[in-house]
Amino acid sequence: NAGVTQTPKFRVLKTGQSMTLLCAQDMNHEYMYWYRQDPGMGLRLIHYSVGEGTTAKGEVPDGYNVSRLKKQNFLLGLESAAPSQTSVYFCASSYNRGGAGNTIYFGEGSWLTVV
């Protein structure tokens, strides 16, 4: 019953450092997403992927890169972290496109602080 798993759960970075957040899902979902959650802003889509080997930009992609080399994994990279990237990051996945019953499953979040 793992569902969507994110690592690490907590991380503190210095400005300019790089890091990668890993998302893994065991539901054989085609679609995967990375969101960030900031106070008073709701969730905003950073990047998403519609299948292995594909990625696409969301609402707020600047400063992030992603890769989907394996269907079950979706990596979010910060090449040069900035304090504005302090946020809670959520990974999500869904089976395919369309339909109300196409539930999007979320991970438990990764808390990132950039100092």
Add this chain to the structure above:
Amino acid sequence: GEDVEQSLFLSVREGDSSVINCTYTDSSSTYLYWYKQEPGAGLQLLTYIFSNMDMKQDQRLTVLLNKKDKHLSLRIADTQTGDSAIYFCAERRGYNTDKLIFGTGTRLQVFP
């Protein structure tokens, strides 16, 4: 979340009904969702409604949709302390997309 708005806080007494409101601006919304986020956890889908419906009931939850006014609400009957959480509404624009636009979230506090 700038096109989907919610009030930030709601406080209710245990046993009372809670009503959480959401307004959106895009007329191409096809489905609208309510998610619940408990402290330190991810988002859990509670319920959803298709845009051509005006009401949906699911146990203690009632969703009302006024498409003309672009207003969505979630009513929780007999609110319990376990309902304390942040509630997000989200809209899907169009059919051929899985991307959701989230509201800012409403923090529901239930007191005894």
